[in-house]
Amino acid sequence: MSKMHLVFGGxxxxxRTxxxxxxxxxxxxxxxxxxxSAEKAWRAAAQRTVDDAEMRFVVVHMHRLLEPDLEA
Incomplete structure (x- = not known):
């Protein structure tokens, strides 16, 4: 399985949360x-909204959610 990552925000x-x-x-x-590549996209999105403290972007490790036993 590939190590898929999702970048989203709002x-x-x-x-603080x-x-x-x-x-x-x-x-x-x-x-x-x-x-x-996920971090690069996250940085670009975060930089675009840097002046808005209420905007937050995150990187989610989808592979950890889909197959948590692989991390063990």
Whole structure:
């Protein structure tokens, strides 16, 4: 299985958390085959919204969610 990563983000209720204000407004940046390309996309999205403290983007390791036993 490839090590798929998802980058997404949106407006959060509190900048210290990942409690998104409106899930219908989540921006999906994309799916990426490796962490390096996911991190590059995450940095670009985060930089684009750097002046908005309530915008947050994250990288999710999809392969860990889909097959958690592989990490053991």
């Amino acid at each position: 407006r959060v209720k509190d900048p 990942l409690d998104f204000a409106d899930l219908s407004q989540i921006e999906v940046v994309g799916f990426f085959p490796d962490y390096a």
